[in-house]
Amino acid sequence: MTRQWTSFNIASVVLGFAFLYIPILLLIIYSFNASKLVTVWAGFSTKWYAAAFANLGLVDAAWVTFKVAIVSASVATVLGTMAAMALMRYTRFRGRFLFSGMIYAPLVMPEVITGLSLLLLFVAVGMERGITTVTLAHITFSMCFVAVVVQSRLASFDRSLEEAALDLGATPARTFFSITLPIIMPAVIAGWMLAFTLSLDDLVIAQFNSGPGATTLPMKIFSQVRLGVTPEINAVCTILVAIVTLGVIIASLSMKYNDVQRARAEQLAMQTK
Amino acid sequence: MGVLLPPRRAGVDIVSALQSIFKRATIWLPYLWLIVFFLAPFLLVAKLSVSEPAIAQPPYLPAMNWLDGPIGWWCDIKTFSISNYTFLTQDALYWKSYLSSVQIAFISTLLTLLIGFPLAYGMARAPRNLRPLLLMLVILPFWTSFLIRVYAWIGILKKEGLLNQFLIWAGVISEPLTIMNTNWAVYIGIVYSYLPFMVLPLYANLEKQDGTLLEAAADLGCSKVSAFWQITWPLSRPGVIAGCMLVFIPAVGEFVIPSLLGGSSTLMIGRTLFDEFFQNRDWPVSSAVAIILLLILIIPIMLFQKSEARAREQGA
Structure with missing residues (x-):
């Protein structure tokens, strides 16, 4: 659509983004508030950050959350990429219908049901609830998100490259690692990041599947928020928002840089021909 | 017989075996994972929804015992309760x-x-x-x-x-x-x-x-x-x-x-x-x-x- 940008259009975009960003900005601003009352401004201070870092319960929870997120995102990325390959490349196998159903179902499954069902499994096999069970639960639902992200990349790229490699006698494994994987890498990285943030974020499934000693940061935040808003929690939230925003910006800049590099290399190749 | 095959042929066999292992693993690893951690838990929810509650740990009576065999299963199914x-x-x-x-x-x-x-x-x-x-x-x-x-x-x-x-x-x-x-x-x-x-x-x-x-x-x-x-x-x-x-x-x-x-x-x-x-x-x-x-x-x-x-x- 290339029609003029009317003032109505501009107003709705500005208002829409104001709605999306003002709450987070207020949260960040008030994390630097000197007053204990969250809604009364009493000057700039970083004392709540110091208080957050001194709160051992919060620091422990943050550590648990990061361990779970890194392990579950990494395993989910491997499994999700495999699942995407199975759905898009090795398409002929028995039970494919069930398989694709199981990839898509967790995406729309209410979290309370995913959490409850996994808990029942862990109880049925007599597994102690803790970091391991939370990690297993996170792998399960985030691998499906990874599969969908990677799958869309697999769908959009030129298959003749893979076919050429196979025709020239490369094994499927070799073809995957030296042709397919480098091409789908941006999607694999995006999938890892998505899985990481999903795990970092999850409250409901962790609540069902964690045990004593495995309190994650969202669980900690949730239990404190129920008692009321505190500037300390604002500070923790600001740190989390900063980490995620930085990660997303760095990732998208590096992808852009790679694209530019590739375009330049392609141009050079064309010139030397 | 495998020992008598020329070495080159054996090499090819290993390669093609590895190939099919790679393909199969790609399909079956995520498949099995989802069966164990998605389908099975879901069936457990369905099963539990027809079980009687109990004051126990875990707090329910089993509605079905998988080791009973088909006849036992049928008896179990007859005890399913829709009371929940x-x-x-x-x-x-x-x-x-x-x-x-x-x-x-x-x-x-x-x-x-x-x-x-x-x-x-x-x-x-x-x-x-x-x-x-x-x-x-x-x-x-x-x-x-x-x-x-x-x-x-x-x-x-x-x-x-x-x-x-x-x-x-x-x-x-x-x-x-x-x-x-x-x-x-x-x-x-x-x-x-x-x-x-x-x-x-x-x-x-x-x-x-x-x-x-x-x-x-x-x-x-x-x-x-x-x-x-x-x-x-x-x-x-x-x-x-x-x-x-x-x-x-x-x-x-x-x-x-x-x-x-x-x-x-x-x-x-x-x-x-x-x-x-x-x-x-x-x-x-x-x-x-x-x-x-x-x-x-x-x-x-x-x-x-x-x-x-x-x-x-x-x-x-």
Whole structure:
């Protein structure tokens, strides 16, 4: 659509983004508030950050959350990429219908049901609830998100490259690692990041599947928020928002840089021909 | 016999064996994982929903013993009890929760469409070089924690919160509004959290629409407003359906938003299930609640899938 940008259009975009960003900005601003009352401004201070870092319960929870997120995102990325390959490349196998159903179902499954069902499994096999069970639960639902992200990349790229490699006698494994994987890498990285943030974020499934000693940061935040808003929690939230925003910006800049590099290399190749 | 084969042939066999191992592992590892951690737990929920509750650890009587063999299974099936399901119909809390979840999700979805459509429309008409930035700005909140975004609204909506302070300062109201712990706070929370889900499919659809259609309509004397309703709106139907389903489906089962922003009178089924499980410790009833919730969600999920399939066909 290339029609003029009317003032109505501009107003709705500005208002829409104001709605999306003002709450987070207020949260960040008030994390630097000197007053204990969250809604009364009493000057700039970083004392709540110091208080957050001194709160051992919060620091422990943050550590648990990061361990779970890194392990579950990494395993989910491997499994999700495999699942995407199975759905898009090795398409002929028995039970494919069930398989694709199981990839898509967790995406729309209410979290309370995913959490409850996994808990029942862990109880049925007599597994102690803790970091391991939370990690297993996170792998399960985030691998499906990874599969969908990677799958869309697999769908959009030129298959003749893979076919050429196979025709020239490369094994499927070799073809995957030296042709397919480098091409789908941006999607694999995006999938890892998505899985990481999903795990970092999850409250409901962790609540069902964690045990004593495995309190994650969202669980900690949730239990404190129920008692009321505190500037300390604002500070923790600001740190989390900063980490995620930085990660997303760095990732998208590096992808852009790679694209530019590739375009330049392609141009050079064309010139030397 | 294998020993007598020439060494080269054996090498080829190993390579082809490795190849098929690679392919098979790629299929079967994620497949098995999902069977163990998705399908089996789900069957356990279904099974538990027909079991009798018990004061034990875990708090239910097994409805089925897998080692009994087919005849034993049949005997077990005969002992299945639908008492958990009949309990759901008798206690008003449950059907009221289902009804009010669907209602809250429906109203929130409409509100999200009302805010999301102008936003997506404005983005689609923005100068071409500005669009990637705008798109990035819609996606960025999606990466920040859901819990934090909901939490941010508590400080804004509560009685002595920033919204009331602002409105009183601006002279719009003289008494603070009570929004926090009402259904309105839940609507705001859902609209805010799920707005990107609405905007992304709408934007994808609106951006692809052919601007010359509107020019043709204008040339033929059609007013801008009626051109919008006769051309843009019908063409954006797939985007509207996709966006609405992406908001409605997760909103029905929402737990975090009603428990942080809603009041004690805000009934939502996700919260009821959670309380049933953690406070009443009635696992069989919470399983039955979960099964019914899924049955309710099947209709919108099928609708969504159908519209997606149609969009894919048209795209191809």
